[in-house]
Each structure stands twice: as structure tokens, then as C-alpha cells.
Amino acid sequence: MRRTAPHRPCRRRRPRGRGGGRRRAAAGHGLSRTASRGGIEIVSRDPDAAPRIGLGLLEHPDDLRRMVSGIHHMRQVAKSSPLRNHIKAETWPGLVVTTGADLERAVLEGKNICCxxxxxxxxxxxxxxxxxxxxxxxxxxxxxxxxxxxxxxxxxxxxxxxxxxxxxxxxxxxxxxxxxxxxxxxxxxxxxxxxxxxxxxxxxxxxxxx
Incomplete structure (x- = not known):
């Protein structure tokens, strides 16, 4: 989830344009221990041929449920003081995305991996x-x-x-x-x-x- 919020840069930067640049902060969450499992499949007898790798991201319903729960939790954190005084907008998935089905769709469309x-x-x-x-x-x-x-x-x-x-x-x-x-x-x-x-x-x- 990416939110507009102030932050402390490592060094001073000149504002972009006369009105200055918008400050942005990012907050994200992920699963360290997943129920979903991927797999590697050998597709050729050629030892130089790349295998077929299936990551299996969020295929288990518990993983998807936990990711959606994480969005709810992060929204609660964003509403807490004093952080809420600095947040102007939620850029992803957006506050209009509220139902369970819509949040699941947003998570599945935006899923990523960091290994x-x-x-x-x-x-x-x-x-x-x-x-x-x-x-x-x-x-x-x-x-x-x-x-x-x-x-x-x-x-x-x-x-x-x-x-x-x-x-x-x-x-x-x-x-x-x-x-x-x-x-x-x-x-x-x-x-x-x-x-x-x-x-x-x-x-x-x-x-x-x-």
C-alpha cells in the first residue's frame, strides 16, 4: 500500500516546480510463511533447457485471506494519531475498494514476490x-x-x-x-x-x- 505522507529524506532535495513535489511514503506487508506451494518441472532432456517454475502465489485461500486482513490492519494504523494528520490519500488499492471480493481482486492483480x-x-x-x-x-x-x-x-x-x-x-x-x-x-x-x-x-x- 502506498500512501501520501511526509518522510525524512537522507539529504535535502530541491522541490520540483514552484509548488514543490508531493511527498509519498510506502507501506507494505507480506507473508513469510505461506500455505501455498510452488513447483519446478523439468520440461526437456536438454540440461541447458530452463525448467518451468510455478510460484503458486496466493493459491491457498488462507494466504489470500491473510493478505486482505493485512490491508485492513494497515488502514487502521493509518487512521491512528498522529499519522492520520499527515495522510492525504491512499493510492492503492484506494479507499473506494472496501468489499472482500474487491480487495481480493486487488491483491491478486497486484501480487508480487521478494525472495x-x-x-x-x-x-x-x-x-x-x-x-x-x-x-x-x-x-x-x-x-x-x-x-x-x-x-x-x-x-x-x-x-x-x-x-x-x-x-x-x-x-x-x-x-x-x-x-x-x-x-x-x-x-x-x-x-x-x-x-x-x-x-x-x-x-x-x-x-x-x-
């Missing part, structure tokens, strides 16, 4: 089917190899993945500095022995695509 890829290198116990790293980020079956990014999460967090990735990375980095991670190669080498190398693959921003 943060996670879970392709998940954390879990060794020798389980999907686990790649343990709780310290150590790659199973290796010494001194660590992974810390959004890909090791076994489930979808209900907040931006960048925040959770940074928190997890800081925790694992602290354990590495303090020597709390299990591999022996983090210990002080014996006299005359070269220290073992520790390789850490760490990204502090989320992996994302649209």
Missing part, C-alpha cells in the same frame, strides 16, 4: 539427509571450513534475513575467536608446529533475488 534464498546449505546433525554444517557453521566432514550466511538456516525467519544472518555470523565469529568451536585446528599449535589454516566463508548480507 531471499535460504536453506540450501542447512544446519543440522551430521549424517542427516539435508544437513551440511553443524551449529558452529563447520562443514560436516571437514576441518577448518566454515560457512555463515543465510543459506545455513533450516527454516524461514519471520523477519528480514539480513538481520538474522548478521546475528548468527557475529555469534559464530565470537566462538571462533574464543576457541569455543569444536575442531582441533583452532587450538594453539604445539612448539615448532605450523598453525592450521581456518577458512571461513561468511557473508553479512542476505542472498536475494527478485
Amino acid at each position: 531471499h534464498a535460504i536453506g540450501t546449505c542447512v544446519m543440522g546433525r551430521e549424517r542427516t539427509s539435508a544437513a551440511v554444517v553443524d551449529q558452529s557453521g563447520t562443514v560436516h566432514g571437514t576441518d577448518g571450513l566454515y560457512v555463515m550466511d543465510a543459506l545455513i538456516r533450516p527454516d524461514i525467519p519471520e523477519l528480514p534475513t539480513g538481520t538474522t544472518t548478521m546475528m548468527s555470523a557475529e555469534r559464530i565469529a565470537d566462538d571462533l575467536r574464543q576457541g569455543d568451536c569444536p575442531p582441533d585446528n583452532l587450538r594453539e599449535p604445539a612448539a615448532g608446529q605450523r598453525p592450521a589454516r581456518t577458512h571461513v566463508a561468511m557473508r553479512f548480507c542476505q542472498t536475494s533475488y527478485a
Whole structure:
């Protein structure tokens, strides 16, 4: 939902035209955990051929109901003081759109997706089917190899993945500095022995695509 409202820009901008530009603010909501499921279908024996990807957005009725409920909630927030004193108009879906059927139609016509890829290198116990790293980020079956990014999460967090990735990375980095991670190669080498190398693959921003 996009609304006309004042905001604080990072730097001063010159007004557009003599009357100045209109200030706009955007507010949106989405579903982190959905009941709808998409699918990937192989359409050719050619390994270079792109698969057919169906996102399945809002196909489950619960997802559509929750999205419509979110619009009602955001409208209530917009009516609260002092925010209501600064809002001039609702540009989408518009205050004339009030019935359940009309709101559902607006949501289906305006649906979009914002993806943060996670879970392709998940954390879990060794020798389980999907686990790649343990709780310290150590790659199973290796010494001194660590992974810390959004890909090791076994489930979808209900907040931006960048925040959770940074928190997890800081925790694992602290354990590495303090020597709390299990591999022996983090210990002080014996006299005359070269220290073992520790390789850490760490990204502090989320992996994302649209």
C-alpha cells in the first residue's frame, strides 16, 4: 500500500516546480510463511533447457485471506494519531475498494514476490539427509571450513534475513575467536608446529533475488 505522507529524506532535495513535489511514503506487508506451494518441472532432456517454475502465489485461500486482513490492519494504523494528520490519500488499492471480493481482486492483480534464498546449505546433525554444517557453521566432514550466511538456516525467519544472518555470523565469529568451536585446528599449535589454516566463508548480507 502506498500512501501520501511526509518522510525524512537522507539529504535535502530541491522541490520540483514552484509548488514543490508531493511527498509519498510506502507501506507494505507480506507473508513469510505461506500455505501455498510452488513447483519446478523439468520440461526437456536438454540440461541447458530452463525448467518451468510455478510460484503458486496466493493459491491457498488462507494466504489470500491473510493478505486482505493485512490491508485492513494497515488502514487502521493509518487512521491512528498522529499519522492520520499527515495522510492525504491512499493510492492503492484506494479507499473506494472496501468489499472482500474487491480487495481480493486487488491483491491478486497486484501480487508480487521478494525472495531471499535460504536453506540450501542447512544446519543440522551430521549424517542427516539435508544437513551440511553443524551449529558452529563447520562443514560436516571437514576441518577448518566454515560457512555463515543465510543459506545455513533450516527454516524461514519471520523477519528480514539480513538481520538474522548478521546475528548468527557475529555469534559464530565470537566462538571462533574464543576457541569455543569444536575442531582441533583452532587450538594453539604445539612448539615448532605450523598453525592450521581456518577458512571461513561468511557473508553479512542476505542472498536475494527478485
